[in-house]
Amino acid sequence: MDETQLREIIHRIVQEELDPNRIPIGVSNHHIHLTKEDYQTLFPHQPMEVFKPLKQPKEFASKQTATIVGPNGKIEHVRILGPCRKHSQVEIARSEAIRIGVDAPIRLSGHLDGAPSVKLVTPDGEVTVQGVIIAKRHIHMSDQDAQRFGVKLGDTVSVEIDSENRKTIYNDVICRPRADFVLEMHIDTDEANAANVGRNTFGRLIKPKDEA
Amino acid sequence: MDETQLREIIHRIVQEELDPNRIPIGVSNHHIHLTKEDYQTLFPHQPMEVFKPLKQPKEFASKQTATIVGPNGKIEHVRILGPCRKHSQVEIARSEAIRIGVDAPIRLSGHLDGAPSVKLVTPDGEVTVQGVIIAKRHIHMSDQDAQRFGVKLGDTVSVEIDSENRKTIYNDVICRPRADFVLEMHIDTDEANAANVGRNTFGRLIKPKDEA
Secondary structure, X not given: OOHHHHHHHHHHHHHHHHOOOEEEEEEEOOEXXXXXXXXXXXXXXXXXXXXXEOOOOOOEEEEEEEEEEEOOEEEEEEEXXXXXXXXXXXXXXXXXXXXXXXXXXEEOOOOOOOOOEEEEEEOOEEEEEXXXXXXXXXXXXXXXXXXXXXXXXXXXXXXXXXXXXXOEEEEEEEEEEOOOOOOEEEEEHHHHHHOOOOOOOEEEEEOHHHHO | OOHHHHHHHHHHHHHHHHOOOEEEEEEEOOEEEOOHHHHHHHOOOOOOOEEEEOOOOOOEEEEEEEEEEEOOXXXXXXXXXXXXXXXXXXXXXXXXXXXXXXXOOEEOOOOOOOOOEEEEEEOOEEEEEEOEEEEOOEEEEOHHHHHHHOOOOOOEEEEEEOOOOOOEEEEEEEEEEOXXXXXXXXXXXXXXXXXXXXXXXXXXXXXXXXXX
């Protein structure tokens, strides 16, 4: 690499860093949230152990995994995320929902009305959980971020993903500000693959007023 | 359903039908194109049989399938498309490329320089094919369509997909007019899932001049 090429790369990185509308992208692989009760049933002899902290405060991927069993197939080694929640919930990609034969709706986390049920299995137990969802695109952000972007809880925005060969604009992205959230757009593996999202891919928020 | 609801649905369908920029979407599942020689090696005793005609003239999905073997996994029951071509080629989704450990580039059909090789296996034989690609988004269209849209071979356009819950704009879509092509945007399964594409989902062409 010569100086001209290096300068071009640095220029691009600095421009990106300075962009006030830049959004880091977090790709969510399929995962499971459990209540304490469901966790106890599936892992009666194991306290939940941290495998890897996630970007949002206190959230972590645990060492524990379970198998999701649908009418037409199963998904093995699906990680339990911690800490435990007030309602158990399974999040899978649309491609996986089709493969295992579950008609999962596209929903924000916690919106489980009418969502189908699915069986979770470990060597020590099994539970049936309502429900299974395909995660709706959303952006975690602090209240300061929301103020800066001029958005509020539940607003729908668009995010431009400027990747190589598969530039994409994701519309229907829901804003989720909370005092302690860290700025991060969550998309699933189907969406990451469709937009060729890699380690150095960022999103760029397009506010509703920009779209007019 | 009462008359008001019915009228709303019909109104929406008529509007879509009348939209001059409407593009039907064809979702390409993983598939294999073979030369006559490679076909002979994999299926020495079977002439290629039509399973289902495709939308583009003379193209068809055959009854024959093979297994794609990569360094970290395999994809079974992958359909051979006919008729035979002058170069063998394997097209898979990015999710599958990651799963089987192949660093497949995003390319238009036939652009195989530097693409990795992969082994294809049937009960009767095996061949190694260069190359494996992830299909770059493209639109098949007739010359009349191209004239109507004001685009030419190789032009890059954007297509808006107005699906429920996952509205998406796919940029980086390449125009491929040819006298006998039928209007159809090709995306792969990752892209279809990411944009929640169903049976009644259409695209809408956004010409470069509209984007300014």
